[in-house]
Structures are given as C-alpha cells and as structure tokens.
Amino acid sequence: MKILLVAGTAALAVAAALGVWFRLEEARASARQTVCVHNLKFLSTSLSRYAEEHGGRYPGRLADLWPQYIVNLEDLVCPEVRAACLRGHGVPHPFPENPDADTLERLSSYAYVPGHTVSDPPDTVIAYEKEDNHGGQGRSLLYLDGRGAWEPPQNWRNGPPNTTLPPGF
Numbered sequence: 001m002k003i004l005l006v007a008g009t010a011a012l013a014v015a016a017a018l019g020v021w022f023r024l025e026e027a028r029a030s031a032r033q034t035v036c037v038h039n040l041k042f043l044s045t046s047l048s049r050y051a052e053e054h055g056g057r058y059p060g061r062l063a064d065l066w067p068q069y070i071v072n073l074e075d076l077v078c079p080e081v082r083a084a085c086l087r088g089h090g091v092p093h094p095f096p097e098n099p100d101a102d103t104l105e106r107l108s109s110y111a112y113v114p115g116h117t118v119s120d121p122p123d124t125v126i127a128y129e130k131e132d133n134h135g136g137q138g139r140s141l142l143y144l145d146g147r148g149a150w151e152p153p154q155n156w157r158n159g160p161p162n163t164t165l166p167p168g169f
Contacts, residue, residue, distance in 0.1 A: 033138070035079045036129070037150055040110065040142035043127055046070050048146065051118050058126065062112040063101035073099070078109035078129060078140070110142075120144055
C-alpha cells in the first residue's frame, strides 16, 4: 500500500511539474511572438527613414537598408528561429558579421515586398515572416502604416486579411 501511495504521489508531482513546464513554454512562445512583431515595427521605422530620404519611395530590397538604417542584423531574425537554432544546434542563429546583400536577404526571417511608396494604401503588407515560425499558430505581418500585427492562420491561409497582401503569400 505504501508503494502505491509513493508511486501515486510521484506521478502527481511529475504531472504538476509538466503542467508548469508547458505553461512556462507557452509564455516563452508568446514572448517570442511579441518580439517578432516588434522586430517588424523596428523595420517599419527603418523603412520610413529610408523613404523620407528617397522621395517617399521604399527601398528595392531589404538589404538596401543595411547598414545605414538597420544597425543590428539580429533584428531581422524572428526570435523563434533563434530559439530553434539553440535547441537544435546549441548555437545562435548564424548571421555573419558583414553579409553581402544576398546573404542578408536569405538569412532574414522577414520577406520584404518592394515597389511601394508612402502614398500607397495603409493596409498594404510591406513585410511578413517568410515561414510559419510559430508552429502553425500565426505569422507576423507589417503594414505600410507601421502597424505590426500577429495574424492567426485563418486570416491568411483561407483568404488574405486585406486586398493588398502580396501575391503568392
């Protein structure tokens, strides 16, 4: 009887610990999701500064912002990607110190949609996560008006959240 009581108590302790661990992991994932949206808002500031200095036109590619408008390249990496790299390889996301334009575009977690001006509709998506880095829960989007938003899959898989989402998204 004592063995059953000890085993039952141990099982409850393990279940409680797992419950706490899962809640902590959910909180961490939520924090990474928030940072991902903030990365895009930071990108919005860089894009706006570029447009102010170039007659209202946004750059032809994301790499055109570096190094003058984007100083820290890690701001172009979704924190979920960094976490996955650490879990899988034990090393941070590999962003070279001085990447060429193609490497910067390839390693960035965010896709940029070129060809816009400041006079385009404010609900135009100008940047978004290249991949679903958040386990199918959603994707971060950046709108031309500077708004960063977390969009669940039903908003972008079964129809775009607005009519100005880039083709092939």
